[in-house]
Amino acid sequence: xxxxxxxxxxxxxxxxxxxxxxxxxxxxxxxxxxxxxxxxxxxxxxxxxxxxxxxxxxxxxxxxxxxxxxxxxxxxxxxxxxxxxxxxxxxxxxxxxxxxxxxxxxxxxxxxxxxxxxxxxxxxxxxxxxxxxxxxxxxxxxxxxxxxxxxxxxxxxxxxxxxxxxxxxxxxxxxxxxxxxxxxxxxxxxxxxxxxxxxxxxxxxxxxxxxxxxxxxxxxxxxxxxxxxxxxxxxxxxxxxxxxxxxxxxxxxxxxxxxxxxxxxxxxxxxxxxxxxxxxxxxxxxxxxxxxxxxxxxxxxxxxxxxxxxxxxxxxxxxxxxxxxxxxxxxxxxxxxxxxxxxxxxxxxxxxxxxxxxxxxxxxxxxxxxxxxxxxxxxxxxxxxxxxxxxxxxxxxxxxxxxxxxxxxxxxxxxxxxxxxxxxxxxxxxxxxxxxxxxxxxxxxxxxxxxxxxxxxxxxxxxxxxxxxxxxxxxxxxxxxxxxxxxxxxxxxxxxxxxxxxxxxxxxxxxxxxxxxxxxxxxxxxxxxxxxxxxxxxxxxxxxxxxxxxxxxxxxxxxxxxxxxxxxxxxxxxxxxxxxxxxxxxxxxxxxxxxxxxxxxxxxxxxxxxxxxxxxxxxxxxxxxxxxxxxxxxxxxxxxxxxxxxxxxxxxxxxxxxxxxxxxxxxxxxxxxxxxxxxxxxxxxxxxxxxxxxxxxxxxx
Numbered sequence: 001x002x003x004x005x006x007x008x009x010x011x012x013x014x015x016x017x018x019x020x021x022x023x024x025x026x027x028x029x030x031x032x033x034x035x036x037x038x039x040x041x042x043x044x045x046x047x048x049x050x051x052x053x054x055x056x057x058x059x060x061x062x063x064x065x066x067x068x069x070x071x072x073x074x075x076x077x078x079x080x081x082x083x084x085x086x087x088x089x090x091x092x093x094x095x096x097x098x099x100x101x102x103x104x105x106x107x108x109x110x111x112x113x114x115x116x117x118x119x120x121x122x123x124x125x126x127x128x129x130x131x132x133x134x135x136x137x138x139x140x141x142x143x144x145x146x147x148x149x150x151x152x153x154x155x156x157x158x159x160x161x162x163x164x165x166x167x168x169x170x171x172x173x174x175x176x177x178x179x180x181x182x183x184x185x186x187x188x189x190x191x192x193x194x195x196x197x198x199x200x201x202x203x204x205x206x207x208x209x210x211x212x213x214x215x216x217x218x219x220x221x222x223x224x225x226x227x228x229x230x231x232x233x234x235x236x237x238x239x240x241x242x243x244x245x246x247x248x249x250x251x252x253x254x255x256x257x258x259x260x261x262x263x264x265x266x267x268x269x270x271x272x273x274x275x276x277x278x279x280x281x282x283x284x285x286x287x288x289x290x291x292x293x294x295x296x297x298x299x300x301x302x303x304x305x306x307x308x309x310x311x312x313x314x315x316x317x318x319x320x321x322x323x324x325x326x327x328x329x330x331x332x333x334x335x336x337x338x339x340x341x342x343x344x345x346x347x348x349x350x351x352x353x354x355x356x357x358x359x360x361x362x363x364x365x366x367x368x369x370x371x372x373x374x375x376x377x378x379x380x381x382x383x384x385x386x387x388x389x390x391x392x393x394x395x396x397x398x399x400x401x402x403x404x405x406x407x408x409x410x411x412x413x414x415x416x417x418x419x420x421x422x423x424x425x426x427x428x429x430x431x432x433x434x435x436x437x438x439x440x441x442x443x444x445x446x447x448x449x450x451x452x453x454x455x456x457x458x459x460x461x462x463x464x465x466x467x468x469x470x471x472x473x474x475x476x477x478x479x480x481x482x483x484x485x486x487x488x489x490x491x492x493x494x495x496x497x498x499x500x501x502x503x504x505x506x507x508x509x510x511x512x513x514x515x516x517x518x519x520x521x522x523x524x525x526x527x528x529x530x531x532x533x534x535x536x537x538x539x540x541x542x543x544x545x546x547x548x549x550x551x552x553x554x555x556x557x558x559x560x561x562x563x564x565x566x567x568x569x570x571x572x573x574x575x576x577x578x579x580x581x582x583x584x585x586x587x588x589x590x591x592x593x594x595x596x597x598x599x600x601x602x603x604x605x606x607x608x609x610x611x612x613x614x615x616x617x618x619x620x621x622x623x624x625x626x627x628x629x630x631x632x633x634x635x636x637x638x639x640x641x642x643x644x645x646x647x648x649x650x651x652x653x654x655x656x657x658x659x660x661x662x663x664x665x666x667x668x669x670x671x672x673x674x675x676x677x678x679x680x681x682x683x684x685x686x687x688x689x690x691x692x693x694x695x696x697x698x699x700x701x
Contacts, residue, residue, distance in 0.1 A: 015093025047303025143667030241266035305342030
């Protein structure tokens with residue numbers, strides 16, 4: 001465990017007492033646990049033990065009789081985090097306190113109150129918003145291209161969590177710099193919002209955002225329902241408070257009523273979901289909203305070495321070149337390392353993405369040879385497209401890996417069968433069980449193919465063993481922490497399956513920076529730390545760029561001991577070496593490897609041929625893999641057309657036009673006609689075929 005635990009609480013002697021709980025905390029965490037009444041804002045930096053502080057606060061409140069467990073509602077932002085909080089509370093002897101996501105808590109209430117507040121049966125929830133968005137787009141004569149539907153679905157969610165009505169959308173989108181979604185005018189997007197709601201009503205379903213919106217409406221309209229909810233829950237805790245949306249805050253306000261029994265925990269420097277409607281303003285403005293609220297800062301970092309902590313502080317600081325005091329954003333915390341010194345942060349520069357992936361494999365081998373477990377190594381990146389080359393390199397090297405966001409642990413067939421076998425053994429084989437949870441679990445799972453030693457081969461056979469072994473290791477942990485038996489293991493697995501809180505599986509973790517939030521590893525390899533990737537080229541405006549900086553900060557603070565940051569000068573082998581390290585590492589990246597690489601030219605200089613070569617090199621260096629692949633598809637199509645007509649290929653479309661088409665990815669003829677080099681004649685002759693190629697490539701991607 002990385003969190004501060006000077007005085008471990010023993011699990012087998014009954015629930016710990018109030019004094020024992022407080023003695024297990026550092027001075028700042030203790031302030032959190034002792035503040036049981038009134039508004040409390042905890043500004044908790046990465047690795048400072050925030051989950052420990054708030055779970056011990058609940059346990060302390062129960063121990064001194066200030067809280068009834070059933071009257072506590074702790075709200076988190078992921079089912080995994082909620083499951084972890086319930087597990088920690090159980091370890092502390094607290095049973096009955098609720099730990100749920102906003103959606104889970106609201107859905108439970110909505111389902112319960114629907115028959116009396118609205119009448120009838122609650123509508124089903126539409127899990128896949130894209131189907132209804134596609135219906136709305138089709139009705140408006142818009143493209144139903146998968147990429148456009150994905151962008152529009154995200155915009156529907158943003159509008160709803162910010163409580164933006166269709167008639168107000170254009171103004172709100174302009175204020176938040178969200179114009180041009182999917183290449184559409186804001187007025188058109190507003191029409192999509194209206195058509196989406198109509199399609200949803202016709203189908204008789206609601207979406208996930210409706211769960212919160214409907215509950216808000218019921219609590220506003222029905223004082224009796226509001227009184228019943230407020231009578232049930234009297235003490236609220238909200239984790240990751242920097243990520244709340246206006247809609248979630250509105251629901252929280254209604255849960256509270258005029259009361260002030262609220263503890264919020266957050267870190268403004270980890271705000272990375274602004275694009276989805278999250279805002280740190282509720283965190284940074286908490287003391288203003290709740291006059292007299294207490295603010296406690298957790299700054300002691302128990303997770304990372306001083307080397308990692310120093311880099312994290314420098315990345316976050318607005319004065320990024322060192323020397324002098326750090327100038328941190330509002331609501332951020334300057335971390336103070338508590339661990340002993342460790343290895344220096346490493347910075348690596350490679351010729352291209354393939355070489356960077358090969359370098360990552362060598363780093364993994366080095367770390368494993370030094371004793372770092374493979375499950376404690378992660379490779380993090382900005383976009384999911386960056387994982388493919390790393391996956392291939394690890395597979396070629398025979399090193400196991402798992403991709404966060406891939407197949408969920410509890411959806412794997414061997415895990416489902418293992419849970420069935422364990423449940424059956426707990427019910428029908430008690431006479432054959434030893435009472436040693438670890439031994440009993442191994443005995444049962446050996447029937448499913450588990451063995452003490454992993455199979456030599458990789459692939460599906462090894463993945464299957466890794467999944468079963470993760471259950472075995474969880475059993476060992478539960479036996480040590482709680483003295484649990486097979487029934488306890490089955491209960492833990494069931495609860496984790498509901499929360500999608502998977503146990504650790506052996507293998508290098510591959511994850512986007514967004515998906516890595518809330519996790520930690522002994523060693524982190526952060527690849528692609530280059531301009532155009534971090535910050536990503538799509539980040540426009542100071543606010544978007546600062547969010548990219550916070551994303552890098554999140555990545556850095558995932559590392560406990562080893563941190564390797566790398567970038568590649570070119571995308572593909574032999575490509576133009578135009579990339580340079582991220583601006584966020586100015587004054588940090590070693591000068592010998594730093595920003596001395598070729599710079600992108602700012603003006604159109606040289607001969608036409610030189611400018612064409614420069615444009616081609618820039619496109620190759622900066623375009624994402626999907627765009628480059630589409631460009632090659634278009635070139636192959638152009639070659640076939642030119643060959644049939646016995647004419648030079650450039651007379652169909654020049655390369656510059658094909659590059660623009662690949663970048664823009666037009667979905668309708670009017671959009672295609674705006675691209676330079678596509679006149680009326682070529683639009684009529686080739687337009688439909690070009691749109692078909694773009695559509696098919698996007699669907700394939």
